[in-house]
Amino acid sequence: MLSFNRRHLLFLGAAALGACGFTPAYAPGGAGNALQGQIEIDAPNTRAGYLLTRALENRFGRTSSARYGLSYGIDIRQDSIAISASNVATRFNVLGNVTYALRDLETGAVVTSGKVDSFTSYSASGTPVATLAAERDAETRLMNILSEQISTRLLAAAPTPAQ
Structure with missing residues (x-):
């Protein structure tokens, strides 16, 4: 009778990923290395543009000799999304794309x-001061979320560097 062992399950999962050609993005030869320090982001x-650019530069680094340009x-x-009984908005959604x-x-x-x-x-x-601070914080969080989505898609589409 076989006993359940998590180590065996993890080993089988890792073997399956290796067999399908999975390579971590930031592993040697991974797509992350192809983009690190290689993207010039539009000024x-x-x-909001500053916040997005800052987040993307934190992810990919700044460069003086870029191979790629990113426009956005x-x-x-x-x-x-919430209105009080006196018809005053008390909560807002900040939607961005x-x-x-x-x-x-x-x-x-x-x-x-x-x-x-x-x-x-x-x-x-x-x-009013707290509301303005909350609005700015929401915009910062939104730009961080959007930069992570962009980063993920860029890494997925990045050409693998020649080895």
Whole structure:
């Protein structure tokens, strides 16, 4: 009779991943290495653009000699989701989407492009200063979420470096 052993299950899972050609993104020869320090992100012209650029540069690094260029467009809007009995909005959703395109700077060809979207919320029931701080924090969180989605998609589409 076979006994259940988690180590055997983990070993079988790792063997299956290796057999299917799975390579971690940041392993030697992985897609993450192909993009690390190789992406020049368009200069921001809004606070949201600055937050997105900062988050993406934290992920991929800054570079002075990029192979790829990343262009993006940000669209943000707010919807009230809670209204008090006196008809005052007390909670807002911040909805955002980013369209992006990664292009090879040598050839000008688009390597990958797409659109990501998400939302965050904040409360507007405090003082005006607290409400403004909450709104800015929600925008920061939203840009971090969108940058993670973009990063994941760029890593999935990245060419594997030659070995």
